């Protein structure tokens with residue numbers, strides 16, 4: 010798979026196809042493992058957001074009571090969407106040998122994120138199945154925040170959704186995230202993610218950009234300033250604009 014590798018640390022930007030060879034030192038292995046795991050986790054959160062987006066009309070149907078969007082159905086769709094995005098089949102994760110493609114850390118954390126997602130959907134069942142109300146505020150962003158929060162409480166790896174001007178103050182970027190978002194917003198859309206060591210090499214930060222697609226624009230699009238269905242003023246964005254990012258913060262044991 011072609012990857013775009015961006016090294017910001019030295020103020021140097023490198024694009025190209027990266028051939029992965031397992032690095033010799035233990036710490037380098039740990040860094041490589043944390044990076045691949047972070048990338049996969051960000052993709053998994055992104056896939057979960059897509060599943061919510063695909064079910065949005067169903068979730069917001071005021072006529073229908075039981076929507077059938079159980080935690081198990083959500084899991085099936087999540088596994089399918091993730092496979093479409095990454096080629097990795099989570100249902101076969103246990104029998105997939107640990108390797109650089111699926112590092113041991115990913116084998117542990119991907120199922121933990123699936124579980125967190127299922128719990129969010131389980132806890133939202135009454136809301137989702139409520140008849141008589143349309144918009145329920147169960148949207149990609151609210152699912153994403155809740156799943157990220159649950160997951161991050163149980164793991165040393167932290168997941169977050171953020172944006173330079175977030176609707177929800179909880180999604181405010183930290184200094185590092187803000188600098189990467191500013192950098193990304195000046196660039197054309199790409200498959201890129203940004204990965205960097207911070208904190209004197211003690212923390213790995215991965216930022217995976219999100220871009221607006223048509224389905225987002227009912228709420229985040231034009232006309233700017235008009236209230237959307239969720240009650241927030243629309244931002245006037247267009248398809249392809251940077252929507253924010255999913256960020257991963259992973260502590261490393263050795264600098």
Ligand code: HEC
Nearest residue numbers: 150170171172175176177180220221224225228239252253
């Ligand atoms: C139904 C309206 C609606 C749709 C459709 C929608 N959003 Fe949002 N979005 C919101 C709301 C409301 C929030 C704040 C959620 C909260 O309270 O945390 C939000 C938050 C976000 C955030 C987190 C940062 C922030 O502003 O708090 C991102 C990133 C985001 N949306 C991107 C998208 C993308 C990308 C799409 C399309 C795939 C999309 N949204 C579709 C309403 C919407």
